[in-house]
Each structure stands twice: as structure tokens, then as C-alpha cells.
Amino acid sequence: MTSVDAIVIGSGPNGLAAAVTLARAGLRVHVYERNATAGGGMRTEEVTLPGFRHDICSAVHPLAFASGFFRRFGLADRIPFITPTASYGHPLPGGEVALAYRDLERTAEALGPDGPAWRALLGPLAREADAVAQFTGSNLLQLPRHPLVAARFGLAALSQGGPWWNLPFRTEKPGALLTGVIAHTTLPLPNLAGAAAGLALATYAHARGWPIPVGGSQSIADALVDDLRAHGGEVVTGAEIQSLGDLPDARAVLFDTHVAIAARLGEDRLPADYLRRVGAFRNGNGVFKIDFALSGPVPWRNPELLETATVHLGGERSAIARSERVVAAGRESDDPYVLVAQPTLFDAGRAPAGKHVLWAYTHVPRGSTSDRSEAVIAQIERFAPGFRDLVLATATKTAHQMEAYNPSYIGGDISSGMPSLSQLVMRPVLSTDPWRMPGRGLYLASSSTVPGPGVHGLAGYYAARSALRHEFGVTRMPSLSPSASAARAIPDDEDEVA
Known part of the structure; x- marks a missing residue:
């Protein structure tokens, strides 16, 4: 195989952020993705009916304008976003909303x-x-x-x-x-x-x-892939890596995977103490995901909720806390917390005229195989009477199926590791450079490392920064700006903006 400078395994937001950063530094970069399209948690596909485009994992992007990586990358200048007047809403029993x-x-x-x-x-x-x-x-x-x-x-x-x-x-x-x-x-x-x-x-x-990318989350992935290719990088899809021996020679390998997968692939290069420590890294609970094709907008009892794409369901604060404690104890809640997003209120092109898509998930014990469709529908119906009559089709993934779709979502944990306080500090180990694994040329560039879950690209950006410094002697970060005239190298001591 032809050797390259750097390889990224996984094409989620962090993997693509790492690849873009490395390619902008002039390196030859290949990205390997097991699915047919790049994007990881930023995919948008037709999963219910033709013409209905659903976000597979992330839908609304609070970090798109906050992430230091995306701001350096100029994401808001590359793709159109719509930002609703209200970022999120919460209905209460009796018809009141906040x-x-x-x-x-x-x-x-x-x-x-x-x-x-x-x-x-x-x-x-x-x-x-x-x-x-x-x-x-x-x-x-x-x-x-x-x-x-x-x-x-x-x-x-x-x-x-x-x-x-x-x-x-x-x-x-x-x-x-x-x-x-x-x-x-x-x-x-x-x-x-x-x-x-x-x-x-x-x-x-x-x-x-909380902005919504026009066309779906795939728009973000496509912008990153376009920039990577424009700077000489390649994305290889449909490639499930079973061993580092499956890859061409490279001075750096960056894992946009759960740390357990990275440890398995890099086992021969990693010391036993590191393998023992990351083996203790705990996973969180899972999600049950359901996508709806609807004949009309969600008929919220209180129409003020039509001012936002994101609605949190579950009632009073105490009720949601009780539901989440039930899930943490390993049981399913009879009164579940449900997170829903209806992007077609603001981006009508994702569904046929007059129709809508609805994105929803609820929390379940890790590894759950239960279909929670009825519980989710009942919770939506509670605050939007008549919702059930609008459903044209659904597509579901249990927590177990979420892992089958993306092996980094172990047990359906879309955070790739419990985001507890200790595991935000020790993610996955206690280190001032947690992205650098103690094996020659190996780096962790996923939500399993700092700063944790979310579509921000920062874990990949920081992993690329570490690899550039330690493997290639690069101490000035390249500009990520979409403007060629702004191709200014950034001193390393300026590089801590999140």
C-alpha cells in the first residue's frame, strides 16, 4: 500500500476535524469510514419514506457557533444555518410552556x-x-x-x-x-x-x-469533507478496519472511535498499564431513537412551541429527575424524558410540501433491546393531542441497534463514555495531553477524550494539534479559514481557544 503521513479512523465530527487540520498543515491524510457515507453523527438520510430527510444522530447544533474549531473553520460562512427565535421549549401539564x-x-x-x-x-x-x-x-x-x-x-x-x-x-x-x-x-x-x-x-x-444547518447535519459533514479533499486528503468509505495491519504505513494514526476500539486496534503498541486504565472507562446509558414522517406539524397544545425546533418533554423538573434516576437504576421509565426536534418548521425542504420530519429519542438502560415507540408517542401525545393521527411512517433504533449502527456507541451510549465529572477530567485517563496515546504514533480523537460529547470537532482538533507537534515537529497551527487570503499560521500559544 502507498504510505501516507496520517490516517484517521472514523469520519464523525472529530475525525473530520482532525483530518482537515492535518491536511491544512500540508500532510497527506486518509480517512477510513465503515459506513457508505462520511459523517458519523452528522448524517442525514431518507429512513422512513422517499423525500423525508432525517438526521440520524445530531439534529440541532448549539455548538456550531460556539466551538473554537468550527469558528476557526468558518463553518457559518460555508453553509447556511437557520436559528429559531427560541432555542428550546418545555411544555408543562395544564398547557403552560417555558x-x-x-x-x-x-x-x-x-x-x-x-x-x-x-x-x-x-x-x-x-x-x-x-x-x-x-x-x-x-x-x-x-x-x-x-x-x-x-x-x-x-x-x-x-x-x-x-x-x-x-x-x-x-x-x-x-x-x-x-x-x-x-x-x-x-x-x-x-x-x-x-x-x-x-x-x-x-x-x-x-x-x-441553537442553529439548524439547512439540508440537515450532513451539510456540516460535507463541508468538512470538501475542505479535506481540497487540501489533498482522501475519504475511503465502506472500510471497516479490523487491524492496523489493514492500513497503509503512516507516521500518525488518529482514532475517532470509542477508546475501547482504539485500545483493541492498537493493543500491540500500547503498554499494559494504559490498557488496564482505559479498560476501567465506564459507558453511560443508551438511547432509543425514533424518526417520524408526519403529514403536518406537531399539534402542540400550546402553539408557542412552534417558535422552536427543540422541545424537551417529561413535565415538571421532579418528574424528569425521577425518570432519569429510574433509567440509571437499569429500568425503563413509564414516564420518560423525551427530546424532540422538528427542523422542518424552519427548513421545509427536508420533506415533501406540507409534510414534516420529527426527530426524537429517549433514554434507556445501556444495551436495551426494547422498542420504546409507544412510550415516546404517548409522551408527545400528552402535550400534542392528535399527534398519533399525523404519523405516516417511523424508523427506530433500539440502544442495541445504535451500537450495531456505530460500534463507538457501546450499549447505545452516544457519548462514547459516561460524561460524569470524574470522566470529564480523566477522559479517558488523567493527562495534560489525553489525546496522545502511549504508543508510537497513536492518538485518540473522539468523544471518549477531552472535551467529551457534542458536535464540536474539538477532540479531533486537539488530537491533530498533538500529532503535529510530536510526530511532525509543527508548532504553528495552520489556518482553517475558508478564505485563502487568511491562510495565516497560528502560534501554538494562541491555540487554546475552545
Whole structure:
């Protein structure tokens, strides 16, 4: 086989970010992807009926405008996005709703007596959203560039990370609104790591909003692949790598895979102590995913929810916390938390005229083989009577099938490792350079390493940075800008923006 400079295994957001960064540095880069198309969690396909284009994993992208990698890459200049007026919404029993508008003041006003508490919690963070992104998107072992913002963020997370989380609020709305976004983590609630992740997403909701890529998440993957190819890189699809011996010679191999897969493939090059430590890396719970083709928009009882693409279902804060604790105990909830996204409210081209797609998942114990379709439909119907009558077709994946689709989602864990507080610091091991594996030329560039889950590309970018430094002696990062005139090399000490 022809030798190359660097190989990336896996073409999710992190793998493509790593490949783009390496190619921009002038290296010969090949990406190997087991599926027929590149993208990992950013694929968009017809899975129900012809003409209905569904996002397979990620749908709405809070990190698209916050991630330092995507901002350096100029993602917002490469593909069109639509940003709804409201980032996310939360219906309550009885017909009331809470909405997190991009406009923080509008959100606070709608929360009535809890407006001042919401403003006090999220206002300072939203005003320093870039600093929040830098802190939460980098190695927590490093000193934060903005220590006062990091301290304020930590105090906010602490306020929402324990059984005292309702103390700032007088009504149900703000707590439920926050819990819907905190519950993205699949952790039992309340939880400090979950609160931190949720508050980061809530911060971006008020800073730049939660954008939707026109045409689906595949648009992001395609922009990355186009840039990679424009700089001499190649993507090989339909290639399931069973051994490093299946690959051409390369000075660096970067794994956009679960760390367990990386450890198995690199076992002969890795010391026993490292293999033992990553063997203790724990996986989180799984998801049951269902896509709907609909004859019309979701008939929310409260039409204010049509102002957002993202709705969190499950009722009161206490009910969602109870549901997530049931799942954490290894059981299925009778009253599940359900996350839904309806991008066709804002991007009508993803479905035939007048029709819609709906994306939804609920949390389940890892490895579950249960079809939770009826539980999801019942929870949507609870807040949108008549929804069932609009369903034209569905496509489902149990947690077990999620892993079959993507082996890095072990047990259906789409985070590639539990995002607990300890596993955000030790991800997958305690190190100032967790992306560099202790084997010649091997690097971890996936959600199994810092900064963890999400469509941000940062784990791949940081892994590429480490590989450039240690394998190729490159200490000035290449420009990732779409503008050729901006092809300025970036000094390494400027490279910590998240």
C-alpha cells in the first residue's frame, strides 16, 4: 500500500476535524469510514419514506457557533444555518410552556417572578459565552484562561447540581426549562456534571442561539469533507478496519472511535498499564431513537412551541429527575424524558410540501433491546393531542441497534463514555495531553477524550494539534479559514481557544 503521513479512523465530527487540520498543515491524510457515507453523527438520510430527510444522530447544533474549531473553520460562512427565535421549549401539564428565547430579556420577562433569578444565573454567562466555551471546551487540568468566568460558571453549576437546585426559583417553569437541557447528558439528576453541560448549552442558547444547518447535519459533514479533499486528503468509505495491519504505513494514526476500539486496534503498541486504565472507562446509558414522517406539524397544545425546533418533554423538573434516576437504576421509565426536534418548521425542504420530519429519542438502560415507540408517542401525545393521527411512517433504533449502527456507541451510549465529572477530567485517563496515546504514533480523537460529547470537532482538533507537534515537529497551527487570503499560521500559544 502507498504510505501516507496520517490516517484517521472514523469520519464523525472529530475525525473530520482532525483530518482537515492535518491536511491544512500540508500532510497527506486518509480517512477510513465503515459506513457508505462520511459523517458519523452528522448524517442525514431518507429512513422512513422517499423525500423525508432525517438526521440520524445530531439534529440541532448549539455548538456550531460556539466551538473554537468550527469558528476557526468558518463553518457559518460555508453553509447556511437557520436559528429559531427560541432555542428550546418545555411544555408543562395544564398547557403552560417555558421557552428559552435567544433574547435573554424576553425569556426572563416570560418567566415572571423568576425572571430576575434566570437573569442572574445565565446573564453573566451569556455575556461571556466565548470564555465559557473556552473553559468547557478545553482540558480541565489546565488553568482557565478566564478564571473569573470559570469560577462563576462553576458556582452556577453547583447551584443546579444538587438537591438544592430549586432554591433560586419560586415557580415550576425555570427549573423545568433548565432540567430539559441538563437531561441531555443521560446522567441521574440532579448531578454536577449534568448541570455544567446543561448550563453551557443554555448559555449558548442566549448568546448565539441553537442553529439548524439547512439540508440537515450532513451539510456540516460535507463541508468538512470538501475542505479535506481540497487540501489533498482522501475519504475511503465502506472500510471497516479490523487491524492496523489493514492500513497503509503512516507516521500518525488518529482514532475517532470509542477508546475501547482504539485500545483493541492498537493493543500491540500500547503498554499494559494504559490498557488496564482505559479498560476501567465506564459507558453511560443508551438511547432509543425514533424518526417520524408526519403529514403536518406537531399539534402542540400550546402553539408557542412552534417558535422552536427543540422541545424537551417529561413535565415538571421532579418528574424528569425521577425518570432519569429510574433509567440509571437499569429500568425503563413509564414516564420518560423525551427530546424532540422538528427542523422542518424552519427548513421545509427536508420533506415533501406540507409534510414534516420529527426527530426524537429517549433514554434507556445501556444495551436495551426494547422498542420504546409507544412510550415516546404517548409522551408527545400528552402535550400534542392528535399527534398519533399525523404519523405516516417511523424508523427506530433500539440502544442495541445504535451500537450495531456505530460500534463507538457501546450499549447505545452516544457519548462514547459516561460524561460524569470524574470522566470529564480523566477522559479517558488523567493527562495534560489525553489525546496522545502511549504508543508510537497513536492518538485518540473522539468523544471518549477531552472535551467529551457534542458536535464540536474539538477532540479531533486537539488530537491533530498533538500529532503535529510530536510526530511532525509543527508548532504553528495552520489556518482553517475558508478564505485563502487568511491562510495565516497560528502560534501554538494562541491555540487554546475552545
